[in-house]
Amino acid sequence: MNQQPTLDRMVTAWMADEATGMAANAELLTDQILSATSRQRPKPRWLALLQESPMRAQTRVVVGSPSHRLALVAVLLAIAALVAAGVAATLLTRPQPIAADWPSFRGDATHAGIGQSGPIGSPVVKWMFHAGGPVKTNIAVAGDLVLAASDDGILHAIGLTDGVERWSFRPGTSMTGPATWNGLVYITDGANAVHALDLATGHERWSAQDIADGATTATIAEGTLYVASSNGRVVALDATSGAKRWDVAVSPSGDATTTPAVADGLVYSASQSGGLAALNASDGSLAWRVHTAGEPVGTVVVTGGIAYVGPPADAVSGQLRAVDAKTGAPRWGVDQVISSPTVAGTIAISGSGSGVVSAHRTEDGSQLWQFASPGTNRAPAVAGGIAYVAADGARRIYALDVATGGLLWQIDVDGDNQCCIAVARGLVFAGTMSGTIYAVGGDGVAIAPHATDRASAPPSAAPSKSPASTAQALPDPFTVLATYTSDQLGLNEPIGVAVGPSGDVYVTDLSDRVTQLDKTGNVVRRWGGTGSDPGKFDFSPASSGENVHGSIAAGPDGKVYVSDLDNHRVQVFTADGAFIREFGSFGAEPGQFQIPFDLSADAGGSVYVIDDGLKRLTKFTPSGDPVWVVDEHTDPLLAGHGHTAAIDAHGQVVMVIDDTSKVVYVSPDGKVVDSFDAGGCESTVDAAGDVYVGGCGEPDPVIVYDAQHRKIGVGSGQTQSPVFGPGDEAVALGWDGSVNFLKVTLPAP
Numbered sequence: 001m002n003q004q005p006t007l008d009r010m011v012t013a014w015m016a017d018e019a020t021g022m023a024a025n026a027e028l029l030t031d032q033i034l035s036a037t038s039r040q041r042p043k044p045r046w047l048a049l050l051q052e053s054p055m056r057a058q059t060r061v062v063v064g065s066p067s068h069r070l071a072l073v074a075v076l077l078a079i080a081a082l083v084a085a086g087v088a089a090t091l092l093t094r095p096q097p098i099a100a101d102w103p104s105f106r107g108d109a110t111h112a113g114i115g116q117s118g119p120i121g122s123p124v125v126k127w128m129f130h131a132g133g134p135v136k137t138n139i140a141v142a143g144d145l146v147l148a149a150s151d152d153g154i155l156h157a158i159g160l161t162d163g164v165e166r167w168s169f170r171p172g173t174s175m176t177g178p179a180t181w182n183g184l185v186y187i188t189d190g191a192n193a194v195h196a197l198d199l200a201t202g203h204e205r206w207s208a209q210d211i212a213d214g215a216t217t218a219t220i221a222e223g224t225l226y227v228a229s230s231n232g233r234v235v236a237l238d239a240t241s242g243a244k245r246w247d248v249a250v251s252p253s254g255d256a257t258t259t260p261a262v263a264d265g266l267v268y269s270a271s272q273s274g275g276l277a278a279l280n281a282s283d284g285s286l287a288w289r290v291h292t293a294g295e296p297v298g299t300v301v302v303t304g305g306i307a308y309v310g311p312p313a314d315a316v317s318g319q320l321r322a323v324d325a326k327t328g329a330p331r332w333g334v335d336q337v338i339s340s341p342t343v344a345g346t347i348a349i350s351g352s353g354s355g356v357v358s359a360h361r362t363e364d365g366s367q368l369w370q371f372a373s374p375g376t377n378r379a380p381a382v383a384g385g386i387a388y389v390a391a392d393g394a395r396r397i398y399a400l401d402v403a404t405g406g407l408l409w410q411i412d413v414d415g416d417n418q419c420c421i422a423v424a425r426g427l428v429f430a431g432t433m434s435g436t437i438y439a440v441g442g443d444g445v446a447i448a449p450h451a452t453d454r455a456s457a458p459p460s461a462a463p464s465k466s467p468a469s470t471a472q473a474l475p476d477p478f479t480v481l482a483t484y485t486s487d488q489l490g491l492n493e494p495i496g497v498a499v500g501p502s503g504d505v506y507v508t509d510l511s512d513r514v515t516q517l518d519k520t521g522n523v524v525r526r527w528g529g530t531g532s533d534p535g536k537f538d539f540s541p542a543s544s545g546e547n548v549h550g551s552i553a554a555g556p557d558g559k560v561y562v563s564d565l566d567n568h569r570v571q572v573f574t575a576d577g578a579f580i581r582e583f584g585s586f587g588a589e590p591g592q593f594q595i596p597f598d599l600s601a602d603a604g605g606s607v608y609v610i611d612d613g614l615k616r617l618t619k620f621t622p623s624g625d626p627v628w629v630v631d632e633h634t635d636p637l638l639a640g641h642g643h644t645a646a647i648d649a650h651g652q653v654v655m656v657i658d659d660t661s662k663v664v665y666v667s668p669d670g671k672v673v674d675s676f677d678a679g680g681c682e683s684t685v686d687a688a689g690d691v692y693v694g695g696c697g698e699p700d701p702v703i704v705y706d707a708q709h710r711k712i713g714v715g716s717g718q719t720q721s722p723v724f725g726p727g728d729e730a731v732a733l734g735w736d737g738s739v740n741f742l743k744v745t746l747p748a749p
Contacts, residue, residue, distance in 0.1 A: 100116045100425060101180070102141040103142060104138070104180065104219060104220065105217040105219070106138070106299065106301075106379070106420060107422075109221040109263065110301065110303045111259075111300065115383035115423035116424065118381075118384050118388065118399075118423045119428060120426070120444050120445075120446065121444045121446060122409055122445065123397075123409050123411040125441075129148075132154065133152030134418070134434070135148050135150050135432060135436070136419055136433065137176045138178070139431055140178045140422070142199055143160075143199070144160045145158065146158040148437050149177060149178060153170055153173055153175060154170050155170075155177075155185070155202075156168050157185075163439060167201060169204075173190040173191045174540055175190065176215070181239055182223075185199050186220070186239075188212070190214075190566075191530075192213055193210070194211050194237065196239075196242060206242040208237060208244070211237070212229035213229050216258065217259050223238070223239050225237045225239040226260040227260070228258060228260055228269050230255075230510075232254040232274070233247060234247075234279060234284065248284035250271060250274055250279070251271035253271075255272050255273050256271060256272075257270065263302040265280065265281050266287055267279040267281050268302055269300060272296055275290050276321070278307070278325075278328060290328045292309065296312060296315040296317060296318045297318070298310055298311055298312035299312075303343045306322050306323070306324065307325040308322050308341055310338055310339045313379065314353040314376045316658075316696055319334060319335050320334040320339070320340070320360075331365075334360060336358070337353065338350035338351070338352045339351045340379065342380050344382045344385075347362065349379065349382070349402070351376070351378045355372055356377070357371040357387075371389075373393060374393035376391075376393065376416075379420070381420070383423045387399070387402050388423055390417035395414070395416065395432075396410050397428060397430055400449070411440060413438055416433045417430050433594055474711055476715055478702075478716070478732075479743040481742060481743055483734070484517075484738060484740075485736075485737070486737040486738065489507070489521070490523065491509045493737055494739060495507075495549060496552045497552065497732070499729060500554035500560070500575055501557075501726055503518075504516055506560055508537075508539065509550075510548065511528075511530075512528055512530040513526050513527065516576070521741065538564065538566035540566060549563070550562065553599050556601070558574070558575035559572055559574065559575070559580070559601065560577070561607060563599050564582075565597070568585055568587075568594065569596065570599060570607065570624070581624065582624075583625075591618070591624075591626040595613035595614075596609055596610075596612075598645050599645060604622070605622030606668075607622070608620075617655070619668075619670065628670040629670075630670045637657070640659025641657065642655045642658075642664070643655060643656050643658060643681060643695070644656060646684045649688070652667055654684075661678065661679045663677075663683050663691060663693060663709075676709040678705060678709075680695060680696060681695040682694065684721040684723055689707040690712070692704050701715045701716060701717040702721050718735065718736075718740075720735070722742055730744050
């Protein structure tokens with residue numbers, strides 16, 4: 001009987017024939033080779049023959065495929081391709097092929113968040129790269145490079161396989177991005193410039209200056225680069241040269257617009273005042289607009305003929321909307337504070353700031369499942385039916401089954417993830433606020449999802465952090481004595497305000513300056529400007545336009561303290577703006593900062609600083625040495641993001657934990673001594689110990705609590721929580737950018 005020999009026996013026979021002096025051992029040699037190759041799963045014969053280069057013994061091809069056979073196969077493949085093209089034309093609902101890379105923010109220009117291949121099996125950390133600052137912006141993967149920007153102003157190009165840096169780029173300021181296309185890497189920086197770099201070397205090909213204030217990560221589609229700005233514009237540039245193609249205003253009030261999404265000739269961006277807008281990619285003209293009732297808006301996602309927009313993941317209000325991508329006609333909505341989703345086929349998976357990840361049907365918005373994890377959970381990246389979620393509160397990466405929400409695996413990381421996650425080439429990538437970039441692969445052993453109590457039916461909606469829902473009829477204690485607009489004062493969007501013991505007012509703004517006003521609202525002086533030298537500031541983080549903050553405080557002795565966020569330090573000045581000293585540097589050790597946020601000084605000159613990245617409160621001596629550090633490990637009541645470290649008459653720090661909506665009191669020796677539920681996102685305190693809670697956004701009012709935590713007053717919602725000077729003087733920033741001098745009148749105790 002004639003039996004076709006297997007490929008491995010053909011190889012064995014050839015090797016046996018060619019091995020001089022081994023004829024007697026041919027059978028043994030055959031058995032050894034078969035034993036080794038039998039442990040491997042063979043490829044199909046047709047594929048193995050095509051992939052293997054021809055190997056000849058004398059004149060006969062024994063391995064691979066001869067040239068004439070390959071030519072025939074090529075012809076057959078060409079015919080098959082033509083047939084496949086005809087069939088594909090009838091399968092309009094079949095998704096397009098997904099790139100093996102992860103070229104930009106949330107994957108590609110649609111922001112759908114879908115990759116081609118992720119880890120197989122249980123998680124294995126392949127490598128970690130330690131940057132010199134938090135990694136707060138997106139990660140891109142192109143070819144054999146992983147690209148990520150750190151908060152110390154460096155773009156890192158890291159080897160995909162070994163985690164070793166290949167090159168770096170320093171624009172001299174903060175940056176956001178990266179995005180890749182056609183052998184180029186694009187980043188936008190804090191000086192409003194766009195840079196195009198050679199992917200292989202990092203050498204700059206071109207830069208375009210003064211493109212957009214607070215520019216977002218670039219989106220690239222069809223050879224055009226799109227960025228949005230913090231002042232309400234969307235700009236289109238030629239991706240090859242940087243030449244501007246068009247520049248249009250999207251937001252009617254000039255507020256920040258979100259990273260553009262692009263699909264089918266339309267460019268989508270959203271703003272709080274302008275809602276969701278679709279622009280024609282050719283010239284930027286408005287195609288349609290959907291108003292979103294002034295709610296917070298985040299990333300726009302466009303795929304499968306639907307445009308999605310929801311609030312940012314850490315927002316406390318808003319809802320997810322789905323509209324027709326061509327017309328803007330409403331499709332459905334979910335009245336929950338959940339973010340714009342990652343869309344995997346017919347399933348849309350959203351993150352939230354309320355401790356859940358939830359999946360909804362793209363057809364009608366009905367919920368399929370949810371997964372619970374405390375804190376903020378970002379929208380996932382999806383590949384191969386698995387959703388990879390970066391969970392802030394748990395400081396973990398979860399792998400969930402897309403169909404059921406079942407947990408496949410989890411792995412701990414060393415900090416929060418404030419942006420997003422990437423999946424490409426069999427790996428998951430995540431950056432943390434501790435400055436670490438993780439590359440997580442798998443062990444190759446397939447695993448099945450297992451049920452947990454975190455994958456379940458939807459709960460009732462999470463309670464709002466806003467204090468606006470009080471039903472009591474309480475007096476309004478605020479009388480506005482004078483209001484000064486930003487234009488009148490020469491301010492570029494005020495950020496923080498403080499009142500000194502002399503009654504002078506100090507305001508920080510987006511121009512990285514301090515403006516000093518007298519009691520009548522006259523500008524006395526300004527100091528600062530953008531930079532890292534003593535007396536200069538950088539209030540904008542590396543991920544431009546996100547979490548801009550410049551907290552300022554005045555001590556009882558008149559000294560002025562400023563949180564210099566992106567320089568990771570606190571600076572101290574005299575009452576008239578002369579630089580005295582600075583303290584702090586980037587890091588996680590006592591005395592170091594990741595994101596120095598709100599701060600206060602007590603009567604003895606000690607300074608209390610909240611770090612929004614490390615989520616901790618540190619007390620410093622007057623000279624800037626750390627005394628103690630408290631956080632969730634010290635007391636569970638401190639778990640979360642704290643704000644406004646005001647000092648009361650007893651020397652206690654009064655702060656809001658906005659993750660839990662609690663006001664917490666910390667004694668001068670670092671002990672939590674009291675707390676109460678109040679809602680709100682910030683708190684201040686007056687000389688009598690009354691606490692003013694608000695700060696979540698207009699029209700949420702400021703609610704006043706007395707020392708026994710009883711509600712005694714409620715404001716109109718036009719201002720943030722006031723800060724207090726000598727006597728009954730108070731100043732509050734308005735939601736419209738104004739500075740308001742107030743008189744506060746509370747009922748007698």
